[in-house]
Amino acid sequence: MSVAAESAFQILQSAFVVLAAPLLMGWVNMCRAWLQNRSAPSILLPYFTIGKLFHKDAVIAARASPLFRLTPYVLFGCMWLAGGIVPVLAVDLPFAPTADIIALVGVFALARVFSALAAMDIGTSFGGLGARREMLIGFLAEPAMLMTLFTAAFISGSTQLTTIVVSLAHREFAIYPSLAFAAVAFAMVLLAENARIPVDNPTTHLELTMVHEAMILEYSARHLALIEWAAAIKLFAYATIGIALFAPWGIADGGNWAALPVAVGALALKLFLFGAGLALLETLLAKLRLFLVPEFLSGAFLLAVLGMLTHFLVRG
Amino acid sequence: MSQSLSGQLVNLLAAFLLLLAFEMLSQRRILTLIRLLAWQGAALAASTLIVAYSTGQTHLYFSAVLTLVLKVILIPWVLHRLIDQLHVRWDVETLINIPTTMLIGIGLVIFAFALAAPISEMASTITRSTLGIALASVLLSFLTMIVRRKAVPQVIGFLAMENGLFFAATSATYGMPLVVELGVALDVLVGTFIFGIFFFHIREQFDSLDIRHMEKLKED
Numbered sequence: 376m377s378v379a380a381e382s383a384f385q386i387l388q389s390a391f392v393v394l395a396a397p398l399l400m401g402w403v404n405m406c407r408a409w410l411q412n413r414s415a416p417s418i419l420l421p422y423f424t425i426g427k428l429f430h431k432d433a434v435i436a437a438r439a440s441p442l443f444r445l446t447p448y449v450l451f452g453c454m455w456l457a458g459g460i461v462p463v464l465a466v467d468l469p470f471a472p473t474a475d476i477i478a479l480v481g482v483f484a485l486a487r488v489f490s491a492l493a494a495m496d497i498g499t500s501f502g503g504l505g506a507r508r509e510m511l512i513g514f515l516a517e518p519a520m521l522m523t524l525f526t527a528a529f530i531s532g533s534t535q536l537t538t539i540v541v542s543l544a545h546r547e548f549a550i551y552p553s554l555a556f557a558a559v560a561f562a563m564v565l566l567a568e569n570a571r572i573p574v575d576n577p578t579t580h581l582e583l584t585m586v587h588e589a590m591i592l593e594y595s596a597r598h599l600a601l602i603e604w605a606a607a608i609k610l611f612a613y614a615t616i617g618i619a620l621f622a623p624w625g626i627a628d629g630g631n632w633a634a635l636p637v638a639v640g641a642l643a644l645k646l647f648l649f650g651a652g653l654a655l656l657e658t659l660l661a662k663l664r665l666f667l668v669p670e671f672l673s674g675a676f677l678l679a680v681l682g683m684l685t686h687f688l689v690r691g
Numbered sequence: 692m693s694q695s696l697s698g699q700l701v702n703l704l705a706a707f708l709l710l711l712a713f714e715m716l717s718q719r720r721i722l723t724l725i726r727l728l729a730w731q732g733a734a735l736a737a738s739t740l741i742v743a744y745s746t747g748q749t750h751l752y753f754s755a756v757l758t759l760v761l762k763v764i765l766i767p768w769v770l771h772r773l774i775d776q777l778h779v780r781w782d783v784e785t786l787i788n789i790p791t792t793m794l795i796g797i798g799l800v801i802f803a804f805a806l807a808a809p810i811s812e813m814a815s816t817i818t819r820s821t822l823g824i825a826l827a828s829v830l831l832s833f834l835t836m837i838v839r840r841k842a843v844p845q846v847i848g849f850l851a852m853e854n855g856l857f858f859a860a861t862s863a864t865y866g867m868p869l870v871v872e873l874g875v876a877l878d879v880l881v882g883t884f885i886f887g888i889f890f891f892h893i894r895e896q897f898d899s900l901d902i903r904h905m906e907k908l909k910e911d
Contacts, residue, residue, distance in 0.1 A: 550699040552706030559710075673790045674717065680797055681713070685706055688804050688811070688823045 378469065380632070385459065385468045392458030396611035397421035397604065399646055406654030421607060428600035436497045436593055446493035447594065447601035453486035454608035463615045464638045465627040466537040475534040476524040479616075480517060483568070486605070487513045494590035501582070505589025508665065512574060512586065515672035516567045519560055522679030526557040527620045529686050536619060544623040556682030558621045562656075563675035565613045567668070569606070572657040574668055577606075584662060614649050618642070697745035701862075704738040705821035708858060709800070712831040715851055716796050716838075717789050721779060724847050725770045731854050732762025739861055750869045751861075757876050758857070766850065766883055773887045774843060779900060784840040792838055796831055803827035825859035842893055842900040846886045853879055 401418040408415035417423070435444065460474045460482075474482070491509055494502035528534045530551060531542035567574040570587035579585050591602050619626070625641030627634035663671055711731045718724050736758040743751030785792065807823030832855055835848035857875075860867050867875070890900060897904040 550696075550703050552702045555703060555706060556710070670717075670790055673793055677713065677793050677797060678710070681706075681709065681800065684800060684804055685709075685824070688808065688820055 381467070381469050384465055385470050388464045388468065389455065389459045389470075392461075392463055392611060392615075393455055393604075393608060396458075396607040397425060399611050399614065399650055400607040402647070402650040403610075403654050406651050407657055410654055410658040421603070425600045425604055428595075428603070429597050431596040433596035433598055435595075435598075438498065439593075440496055442489075443493050443496045443593075444598070446489045447598040447605070449489045450486050450605040451601045451608075453482050453489075454605045454612060457482050457612045458608055458615075460536065461612055461615045462537050462540050462619050462623075462626060464635065464642060465631070466540050468537075471537045472535065476528065476536055476539075477521070477534060479536070480520055480524070483609075484513070484517065486609075490590055490602075494593075497593045499593065501589045501592050504582075505586055505592075508586040509590060512567055512668060512672070515669055516564050516675070519672060519676040519679050520564045520568070522676060522683060523557045523561045523564065524620070526553050526679060526682040526686060529683065530554065536616075540619045540623045540626060543620070544626060551686070553682040553686035554621060556678050556685060558617070560675045560678035560682065561617055561620065563671065563678070565617065566656070567672055567675070569610045569613060571653065573660045573663050573671060576662055584665075611646075614646060615642075618645050618649070697741050700741050701738050702821060704734045704741070705824040705858070705862070707734050708738075708854070709824050709828055709831075712828040712835075712851065712855070713793070713796060715848070716792055716831055716835050719789075721774055721843055721847075724844060725767050725774075728770075728847055728850055728854075729763050729767040731851060732758055732766075735854055735858055735861075736763065738858070742861055742865060746865055748865050750872075751865065753869055754872045757872065761876050761880060762850075762854065765880065769883050769887065770843075770847070773890060777843070777890055777894060777900065779841070779843055784901070786838045786840060792834070796834060799830040799834060800827045803830050821862040822859060825855055825862050829855035829859065831855075840901055840903060842886075842890055842902055845902070846883070850879065850883070 398418065398421075400421045401416075404420065405415040405418050457479060459470045460479055462468070462471065487509065491506040494506040494509075496502070524534075527539050527543070530553065531539040533539060533542075566572070570577050575586040575588075576584050577587065580588060582589075587606070591599065594602055622645060625637055627638035708731060711727050711734065715724055715727050715731075718727065736755045739751055739755040739758060743749070743755060787795075803826040804823040807826050811820055811822050829852055832848050832852035835851065836845050839845050839848060853875075893902070893905070894900055
């Protein structure tokens with residue numbers, strides 16, 4: 376396959392991730408509204424919100440440092456980068472070999488560090504509170520995430536995400552108990568990292584419960600729009616990492632235009648199910664007290680470790 | 692069903708069993724503990740059924756049905772009635788906090804896996820790789836019994852340990868002879884009833900099901 380075709384594919388995939396991410400967010404919100412017997416907002420609402428925010432004038436605290444202004448762009452850039460690395464529509468893209476799963480976790484960590492720093496930059500009590508909670512959750516979630524990814528890496532023998540996807544997608548059908556463990560652990564990490572309900576409530580502004588919201592309270596207009604968009608891309612990226620690791624069927628080869636419709640269709644179906652499942656999970660679960668979050672995440676870590684152990688035991 | 696697929700299904704159910712053992716270790720509520728015990732029984736019955744089907748051992752069908760009736764329906768029902776009559780729906784107290792317990796649990800799993808690995812190498816049954824998991828769930832149930840303070844969760848831990856042993860028997864030798872299994876099943880059932888009677892006696896004596904009171908027995 377020619378380099379030009381692959382590059383075009385890469386650009387297309389990156390653009391697709393950025394543009395489709397708010398749609399996934401809208402779909403999750405819609406499902407959640409239905410499950411809670413509310414009439415659902417339009418699936419396009421996240422786009423409207425982002426568009427509205429872009430048209431407003433930004434208000435920035437007088438003492439804010441350049442870091443505060445920079446952070447939204449860093450967040451957005453990190454998430455976009457992540458969306459470029461993860462095999463969403465195709466494997467073997469030119470961008471993929473630049474980073475493996477460990478670097479991907481690092482990209483997410485970079486975004487987290489910046490948002491925590493920006494939250495503390497203004498010096499309000501809410502910002503510091505949110506930053507501390509976010510770092511607590513982050514440092515517990517990261518080892519669990521790495522362990523989950525290592526389980527998949529052990530099965531396929533590589534930490535390159537594309538290699539993992541290729542080897543998992545083209546094998547004969549087999550049930551891996553270790554992957555089942557890893558999938559559950561990954562789901563728990565996904566909930567924690569994306570500020571979803573058992574760990575953090577994305578729609579609340581209550582001091583006792585908010586984590587992510589507390590950090591971005593000082594942002595407005597285009598900065599807030601970028602942060603919201605980045606959050607949507609993060610959810611999308613996590614969902615596609617999950618799909619790539621645990622349900623990689625139907626993904627196209629890089630530069631293979633003929634396989635593109637199938638890949639888009641398969642991805643849309645999987646994300647449709649993912650969004651509905653996430654909304655169902657969020658409706659069924661109750662928000663945990665903050666002091667129970669370490670327990671929740673140590674559970675995720677434990678599952679990931681168990682997955683790795685079972686892989687070594689149940690190889691035959 | 693091909694040999695490899697049934698083997699994989701048994702492996703998956705074994706992993707599920709281990710997961711449930713960990714869940715039990717981390718539970719705070721008796722009602723959920725009982726539900727998890729029932730689920731463990733269901734996983735056990737399903738895996739026994741698969742082993743029976745794929746190896747053609749007809750007596751395993753009986754033991755699968757026996758497991759289903761006894762461990763999924765009868766014992767949870769008895770336990771439900773017991774906790775209703777004792778009004779102890781919510782109290783589970785642990786001696787060590789739960790994350791520490793989980794870490795100890797991981798250590799136990801590693802120990803069990805390391806112990807079972809050389810045995811699994813020599814075995815030839817389709818379920819050979821699940822021996823480590825069976826051993827691990829026995830040890831985890833043991834830990835559940837150790838770290839609980841109240842009598843009812845301890846008994847549930849005991850029943851879970853029996854589940855693990857049963858699974859070990861299935862995975863190592865395709866189950867015990869039917870007579871032995873019938874005997875064990877009856878013993879467990881009778882044991883549950885006797886435990887129920889004990890609960891009432893303990894509560895009558897100490898006004899609580901906390902077994903720490905029993906340590907003071909000599910002094911009075």
